[in-house]
Amino acid sequence: xNNRPSLTPLVESLPATVPFVGPETQERNRGRPFRARIGAxxxxxxxxxxxxxxxxxxxxxxxxxxxxxxxxxxxALAQHHGVAPENIAIGEGIDAxxxxxxxxxIEPGAPVVVSLGGYxxxxxxxxxxxxxxxxVPYDGDRExxxxxxxxxxxENAPLVYLANPDNPMATWWDAAxxxxxxxxxxxxxxxxxxEAYCEFAPTSAIPPIDVSRPNVLRMRTFSKAYGxxxxxCGYAIGEASAIAPFDKIRNHFGMTRLTQVAALEALxxxxxxxxxxxxxxxARDRIGRIAASHGLTTLPSATxxxxxxxxxxxxxxxxxxxxxGHRDVFVRKPxxxxxxxxxxxxxxxxxxxxxxESAFAEALEAARKG
Amino acid sequence: xNNRPSLTPLVESLPATVPFVGPETQERNRGRPFRARIGAxxxxxxxxxxxxxxxxxxxxxxxxxxxxxxxxxxxALAQHHGVAPENIAIGEGIDAxxxxxxxxxIEPGAPVVVSLGGYxxxxxxxxxxxxxxxxVPYDGDRExxxxxxxxxxxENAPLVYLANPDNPMATWWDAAxxxxxxxxxxxxxxxxxxEAYCEFAPTSAIPPIDVSRPNVLRMRTFSKAYGxxxxxCGYAIGEASAIAPFDKIRNHFGMTRLTQVAALEALxxxxxxxxxxxxxxxARDRIGRIAASHGLTTLPSATxxxxxxxxxxxxxxxxxxxxxGHRDVFVRKPxxxxxxxxxxxxxxxxxxxxxxESAFAEALEAARKG
Numbered sequence: 035x036n037n038r039p040s041l042t043p044l045v046e047s048l049p050a051t052v053p054f055v056g057p058e059t060q061e062r063n064r065g066r067p068f069r070a071r072i073g074a075x076x077x078x079x080x081x082x083x084x085x086x087x088x089x090x091x092x093x094x095x096x097x098x099x100x101x102x103x104x105x106x107x108x109x110a111l112a113q114h115h116g117v118a119p120e121n122i123a124i125g126e127g128i129d130a131x132x133x134x135x136x137x138x139x140i141e142p143g144a145p146v147v148v149s150l151g152g153y154x155x156x157x158x159x160x161x162x163x164x165x166x167x168x169x170v171p172y173d174g175d176r177e178x179x180x181x182x183x184x185x186x187x188x189e190n191a192p193l194v195y196l197a198n199p200d201n202p203m204a205t206w207w208d209a210a211x212x213x214x215x216x217x218x219x220x221x222x223x224x225x226x227x228x229e230a231y232c233e234f235a236p237t238s239a240i241p242p243i244d245v246s247r248p249n250v251l252r253m254r255t256f257s258k259a260y261g262x263x264x265x266x267c268g269y270a271i272g273e274a275s276a277i278a279p280f281d282k283i284r285n286h287f288g289m290t291r292l293t294q295v296a297a298l299e300a301l302x303x304x305x306x307x308x309x310x311x312x313x314x315x316x317a318r319d320r321i322g323r324i325a326a327s328h329g330l331t332t333l334p335s336a337t338x339x340x341x342x343x344x345x346x347x348x349x350x351x352x353x354x355x356x357x358x359g360h361r362d363v364f365v366r367k368p369x370x371x372x373x374x375x376x377x378x379x380x381x382x383x384x385x386x387x388x389x390x391e392s393a394f395a396e397a398l399e400a401a402r403k404g
Numbered sequence: 405x406n407n408r409p410s411l412t413p414l415v416e417s418l419p420a421t422v423p424f425v426g427p428e429t430q431e432r433n434r435g436r437p438f439r440a441r442i443g444a445x446x447x448x449x450x451x452x453x454x455x456x457x458x459x460x461x462x463x464x465x466x467x468x469x470x471x472x473x474x475x476x477x478x479x480a481l482a483q484h485h486g487v488a489p490e491n492i493a494i495g496e497g498i499d500a501x502x503x504x505x506x507x508x509x510i511e512p513g514a515p516v517v518v519s520l521g522g523y524x525x526x527x528x529x530x531x532x533x534x535x536x537x538x539x540v541p542y543d544g545d546r547e548x549x550x551x552x553x554x555x556x557x558x559e560n561a562p563l564v565y566l567a568n569p570d571n572p573m574a575t576w577w578d579a580a581x582x583x584x585x586x587x588x589x590x591x592x593x594x595x596x597x598x599e600a601y602c603e604f605a606p607t608s609a610i611p612p613i614d615v616s617r618p619n620v621l622r623m624r625t626f627s628k629a630y631g632x633x634x635x636x637c638g639y640a641i642g643e644a645s646a647i648a649p650f651d652k653i654r655n656h657f658g659m660t661r662l663t664q665v666a667a668l669e670a671l672x673x674x675x676x677x678x679x680x681x682x683x684x685x686x687a688r689d690r691i692g693r694i695a696a697s698h699g700l701t702t703l704p705s706a707t708x709x710x711x712x713x714x715x716x717x718x719x720x721x722x723x724x725x726x727x728x729g730h731r732d733v734f735v736r737k738p739x740x741x742x743x744x745x746x747x748x749x750x751x752x753x754x755x756x757x758x759x760x761e762s763a764f765a766e767a768l769e770a771a772r773k774g
Contacts, residue, residue, distance in 0.1 A: 037591035038618040039562060041649055045508050050651035058471035077467050086463045089662070093459040096634040096666070097450045098441065099627075101428035126496060130655050138415050155657075162653050192409060221407035248408040257469075264466040264661030279411055281420035283532050285500050287525075290660050291634030292459070296466070 044142060044164045053154040057364045066362070070382065070389040073364040075201070075231075075339045077261035078382030079313055081296065082306035085262065088299040089292050100294050102286040107298050111269060114301055121245045121271055123280040126288050128230055128253045128268035131280070133159040135251060135270075138279050139192045139224055140165040147185045147194040149177045151202070151370020153228065156195050165193070172370065175333055175341070176205045179215045186223050194219070197228040199235050202368040202378045204335035209241040216241070216250055224276070227252045230268075233259035233307065234314055235336035248273040258338055259307055259314075260300045265293045314338045317381035324391050328398055333376070341368065341376040348374030350401060357397030363390055414512060414534045423524040427734045436732070440752065440759040443734040445571070445601075445709045447631035448752030449683055451666070452676035455632065458669040459662050470664050472656040477668050481639060484671055491615045491641055493650040496658050498600055498623045498638035501650075503529040505621060505640075508649050509562045509594055510535040517555045517564040519547045521572070521740020523598065526565050535563070542740065545703055545711070546575045549585045556593050564589070567598040569605050572738040572748045574705035579611040586611070586620055594646070597622045600638075603629035603677065604684055605706035618643040628708055629680055630670045635663045684708045687751035694761050698768055703746070711738065711746040714768075718744030723774050727767030733760055 040046070057074065061067050071078065080086075104124040112119045125131040132155065140146060142164030148157065150169040160167060168189050170181040177200055186194045196215070199206040207215075212227070219225055229252055232240050243252070251272040257263035267289070270277065300307075321340045322332045333341040344351040348369075355367050355377050367377045379390065410416070427444065431437050441448065450456075474494040482489045495501040502525065510516060512534030518527065520539040530537060538559050540551040547570050556564045566585070569576040577585075582597070589595055599622055602610050613622070621642045627633035637659070640647065670677075691710045692702045703711040714721040718739075725737050725747050737747045749760065 038645065039509060039592055039594040041508050042511050045649060045652055048652040050648055052472055052651070052656045054472070054657075056469065056472045056657075058475060059473055062475065071468065074469060076469060080464060080467045085466075089463040089466070090460045093456045094450060096455075096459070097447050097631040099426065099444060099446060099633045102422055102424070102426045103429055105428060105432065126655065126658050129657055133655060138411050139409060141412050222409055224409035261467040263469045266658060266660050275408065278420055279415060281422070282415055282418040285496065285503060286422045287424075287426075287499055288496050288636060290636050290663060292662055293660060 048162060051158070053158045060359070060364065064359070068364040069362040070386040070393070071364050072380040072382045072386050072390060073366045073378075074263070075258060075337070075380045076263045077258060077310060077338060078380075078386055079261055079310045081261040082300055082303040084303045084306070085296045085299045088295050092292055092295040096291055098291060099287050100289045100291040104289060104294060107294050110298055110301050115243050115271060117243060117245050117271065118274070120274040121277055123270045123272075123277045123284075124289065125268055125280070125284060127257060127266040128228065128255050129155050130266070130288070131253065131268055131270050132156050132226065133162070134280055134284055135224070135226060136160055136163045136165060136193065137283060145189040145191040147182055147189065147191045149182065149195075151368060151373055152177070152195065153197060153201055156226070172203070172373065175203045175373065176200065176207065179207060179211060183215060183218055187220060190220065191223055193224050193226065195226045195228065197230070199231045199239065199336035201231065201337065202366070203341050203373060204333055204337040204339055206235055206239045206336040208238055213241050216247065219249065221249055223249060225250045229253060230255045230258055231337035233311055234338050239336055243271060245271065245273050248276050251276055256297050256300055259310055261310065262296060262300060265296050266290070267293050267297045314381050317387055320387055321379055321381065321390070324394060328395070339378055339380040341373070341378055343376050344398075346375065351375050351377055353401040353404065354397050357400045358393055361393035361396060363393045418532060421528070423528045430729070430734065434729070438734040439732040440756040440763070441734050442750040442752045442756050442760060443736045443748070444633070445628060445707070445750045446633045447628060447680060447708060448750075448756055449631055449680045451631040452670055452673040454673045454676070455666050455669045458665050462662055462665040466661055468661060469657050470659045470661040474659060474664060477664050480668055480671050485613050485641060487613060487615050487641065488644070490644040491647055493640045493642075493647045493654075494659065495638055495650070495654060497627060497636040498598065498625050499525050500636070500658070501623060501638055501640050502526050502596065503532070504650055504654055505594070505596060506530055506533045506535060506563065507653060515559040515561040517552055517559065517561045519552065519565075521738060521743055522547070522565065523567060523571055526596070542573070542743070545573045545743065546570065546577065549577060549581060553585060553588055557590060560590065561593055563594050563596065565596045565598065567600070569601045569609065569706035571601065571707065572736070573711050573743060574703055574707045574709055576605055576609045576706040578608055583611045586617065589619065591619055593619060595620045599623060600625045600628055601707035603681055604708050609706055613641060615641065615643050618646045621646055626667050626670055629677055631680065632666060632670060635666050636660070637663050637667045683753075684751050687757055690757055691749055691751065691760070694764060698765070709748055709750040711743070711748055713746050716745065720771060721745050721747055723771040724767050727770045728763055731763035731766060733763045
C-alpha cells in the first residue's frame with residue numbers, strides 16, 4: 035500500500051512532541067528512580083486525607099460515567115467563589131481547557147500574545163491550532179505587562195496569555211497592576227489569566243473575582259495547592275457568555291467520576307489547604323536559606339516552587355541540574371533568555387528538602403569543578 | 405462593554421449541546437433518583453475487585469501527575485494484543501480519541517461517512533471540526549457495509565466510521581464481512597472501527613488484530629466489559645504511522661494516575677472479564693424472555709445491551725420509555741428511522757433485571773392504554 039490517509043496540512047506540519055518530559059520517562063532512561071520528585075510543581079504534601087478517604091469510598095462506583103454537567107462540583111465552586119454556576123467551566127486540568135480556548139478563538143495564522151519562555155503546554159496548543167506566536171520578552175524576572183499589552187493592541191490579537199503568579203519564575207504582579215492591565219486590554223481580546231498557583235500568593239497579588247467582563251478567563255486548578263495533579267481537574271471562571279462556549283466543544287463525559295468526588299471533598303477541606311499553604315511558605319524559606327548558604331539567591335516566590343539563581347550562566351545551571359539528577363533529585367529549569375541561569379525547585383515535605391539540601395551542595399561543587 | 409472577543413466562525417456556528425443527557429441530569433429534573441441505571445451501557449457488574457483494591461492503594465499517590473507516555477499501560481496493552489507499543493494510542497475514553505482523529509483528518513467541509521442514527525458523540529466531534537456528514541441509512545437493523553463503502557468511494561471521504569458491534573442496535577457483522585469492507589476501502593480513507601463492545605461479541609465477529617494497514621484505527625475501551633466507564637480510558641490500535649500523530653495533538657498529561665493504575669490491573673484480571681461476559685450473555689437472554697412474555701422480540705445482541713422492539717412505532721416506544729422513567733428505570737432508545745420502534749436496555753445484575761421485568765410489564769400496559 036503506497037497511499038495512506040492524509041493528515042490535514044496543519045496537523046501534518048506539527049512535530050510529535052510532549053510539552054514536558056515526565057519524570058517517569060527520565061527514570062526509565064536513567065534506569066533508576068528519583069529519590070526526590072521536586073521538578074513538576076506537584077505537591078508532595080499530598081491531597082487532604084479526606085480526599086483519599088473519599089476516593090477509596092467511591093472506588094466501587096467507577097462503573098458509572100461521571101455526571102457530564104459536573105453539577106455538584108460546579109455549584110460548589112460557584113459558591114466558593116461567590117459566582118453563579120454559569121460562571122464556571124470544568125475540565126480535565128487547565129491544560130485541557132487551554133486547548134479548548136485556543137480552539138475557540140484562534141484560526142490558523144491568528145496572533146497569540148505570550149511571554150517568551152512561558153508555559154510550554156499553552157504554546158503546544160497554540161501551535162496545534164496554527165496560531166502565530168507573538169513573543170514578548172520578560173521584564174527582568176517578571177512577565178512584561180506593558181509589553182504584553184502593547185503587543186496585543188498592535189497585533190489586534192484575539193488571545194493573550196498571562197500567568198500570575200508566573201511559572202517558571204514564581205514572580206507575580208500586584209492585583210492593582212493586573213487589574214489595570216485587564217482594563218487596558220481591547221474588548222475584543224480574550225485574556226487567559228492563569229492562576230494555577232494563586233493559593234500560594236499574597237492576597238494582594240490576586241484581583242477580586244469579577245465576572246462582569248466577557249474578555250477574561252481565570253484559570254484555577256486542583257493540581258497544585260490541593261495536591262491532586264494526578265486527578266486532572268481544572269476550571270475557568272468568567273462571564274457567562276465566555277463560559278458557555280465550552281459546552282460547544284468540550285469532551286462532556288471527560289471527567290472521571292473519582293475526580294469529581296475528590297475535587298468536591300478537597301474544596302470542602304479548606305483547613306487542609308491552609309496547612310499546605312503554610313508548609314509551602316516555610317519550605318520556600320528553607321530553599322532560600324539553602325541557596326544563601328552557598329552565596330546564592332532565590333527569586334521571590336508566590337508559588338510552590340522557587341527559582342534558584344545558580345549564580346552564573348545557563349550552561350552552568352544546566353550542569354547543576356544534571357548533577358542533581360545524578361544524585362536522584364528531579365528538578366527542572368527555565369530555558370528562556372536570562373532565566374536559564376536558574377533551576378526551578380518545587381517545594382516538598384522535609385524529607386525531600388533534606389535530600390535537596392545535601393544533593394545541591396554536592397551538585398554545586400561538582401558543577402563548579404566542571 | 406459592547407464588544408467582546410469573537411469566537412471563530414466555526415465555533416460560533418455550533419450549538420451548545422451535549423451528545424447525551426446524563427442520568428444525573430434527569431434525576432435532578434425528576435427530583436428523585438433512578439432505581440435501575442440501565443440506560444448508558446455501563447456495566448452494573450462493576451470493575452474487578454482487584455481494580456477497586458488497586459485504586460484504593462494508589463489513592464495517596466494522586467499528588468503526582470500520571471506518566472504522560474502511559475508507558476506501562478501501553479506496553480501491557482501491546483502485549484495483550486500481540487502488537488508493539490507503537491501500535492497503541494491511549495486517551496481519556498474513546499470519546500476523546502474520536503475528537504483527536506477528526507481533528508487530524510477533517511478540514512471544514514470535508515466529507516465524513518457515518519451511519520444515520522449512529523454514535524452521537526462521534527457526530528458531535530465531526531460537527532465540532534466542521535466536517536460534512538454523509539449519512540448512510542442502516543440496512544435493516546445493521547449498519548450498511550455496502551452503502552458505507554459506496555458513499556466513501558463516491559465522496560472520496562477522508563474518514564468513515566463503523567461500529568462493530570453496533571450501538572444503538574447491538575447488531576454485528578462477521579469478521580469476514582468487516583475484513584472485505586476494509587480491503588475494499590480506498591487507501592486514502594481512514595476507517596474508525598469502533599469496537600467498544602467487542603468483548604461481548606462472538607469471536608467470529610471480530611477480525612484478528614492486523615496492524616499492517618495505515619488506514620484502520622480500531623477503538624477499544626475499559627468503559628464497557630471492564631466496568632470502568634467513570635475512569636475514562638480508551639485506546640486505538642493501528643499501524644505505527646497511524647498511531648504516531650496522536651502525539652502531535654493529544655493532551656499528554658490528560659490521563660489520571662488512578663486510571664492508569666486501574667486499567668493496568670483490569671487488564672491483568674482476565675478471569676473477571678470473562679465472568680462479566682458470561683453474566684452479560686445470561687442477562688441478555690433474560691431480557692429476551694421478558695420481551696417474549698409480552699409477545700415482543702429483541703434484536704440479536706453482541707453487546708451488553710439489547711434493542712427491544714416494542715412492537716409498534718417510535719411514538720409508542722417513546723411512551724414505553726417515559727413510563728419506565730416514571731417507574732424509576734433509566735433506559736435510552738434509538739432515534740433513527742425504523743429503529744425508533746425499539747428501546748435500548750443495558751444488561752445489569754439480577755436486581756436491576758428484576759426491577760426492569762416488573763417495571764416493563766407495567767410500562768407496556770400503561771403505554772398501550774395511553
